[in-house]
Amino acid sequence: MSQLDRKKDWWIEFHDDHLVDSLLESRDDLEIKKTLDFIVTRLGISKGDSVYDQCCGVGSLSYPLAERGMKVIGVDRVSTYIEKANKRKLNDNVSFFEGDASNYKIDQKFDGAFNWWTCIGYEKREADLGMLKNVFVSLKSNSKFLLDTMNLVGVIKNFKKEVSIPYKSNDSEAILKRTTEFDYKTGRMIKKWQYSFTNKEDVIKHSSVRAYMPWELIELFKESGFNEIQLFGDLDGSELTEMSPRCIVEGKKCL
Ligand SMILES: C[S@@+](CC[C@H](N)C(=O)[O-])C[C@H]1O[C@@H](n2cnc3c(N)ncnc32)[C@H](O)[C@@H]1O
Secondary structure (H helix, E strand, O other), X not given: OOHHHHOOOHHHHHOOHHHHHHHHOOOOHHHHHHHHHHHHHHHOOOOOOXXXXXXXXXXXXXXXXXXXXXXXXXEEOOHHXXXXXXXXXXXXXXXXXXXXXXXXXXXXXXXXXXXXXOOOOOOOHHHHHHXXXXXXXXXXXXXXXXXXXXXXXXXHHOOOOEEEEEEEEOOEEEEEEEEEEEEXXXXXXXXXXXXXXXXXXXXXXXXXXXXXXHHHHHHHHHHHOOEEEEEEOOOOOOOOOOOOOEEEEEEEOOO
């Protein structure tokens, strides 16, 4: 077990503004559009329907979805992200709440739900199972849930120990250098995140996320009560292969 895994609450320090600037808010309009087109189509939702954005971050997907006329509730356990999301609140169709999605109770049933961009694996499998069971309970009968995470088979096949991602921080150039290692004993991906700026000192953060094989995700879905489980490899609905950029799992509450 690495030192980071022993530090149970590593995610509090990790989820800062640098992650928001370099990744969460770096998606352009086209990527957001493609993501939402996929989510709306697969969930079979339309204007006026209620949607649960589980692990919503700063609301990067909740907002544009609410603009399309859906009623969105977003939950995330990082208080500063929920504060940011609420500050942007220009739309009455969206609300945000701080909470741990593995046990957060929402007194409402939704027409659809999603959990986007690798929000599972932060803790133990039981917590991930809790997250899926919780979302299952929050859905109306015959509604669907989508989970988007890394495609582990592809990550291994095309393994890159180091990647550099240029981005803008307060309108000036910055670079995120990310170094990845596998912990073979725990199945976790341990990453070092080094943010470099032109005008200030580097910032270094760490993360430790359990990576699941697709069949392990299917097991989690089944154990949570989902049926009609399907796998996709990309936002065009293509089949999951070792070349796919993502692993997207869909499940239906058939009660
Ligand atoms: C990579 S971000 C993705 C955010 C958002 N889904 C998006 O697409 O912009 C992962 C998010 O998952 C949240 N998260 C992870 N585990 C969580 C949990 N148990 N409860 C609530 N939020 C969680 C983190 O706080 C973080 O905001």
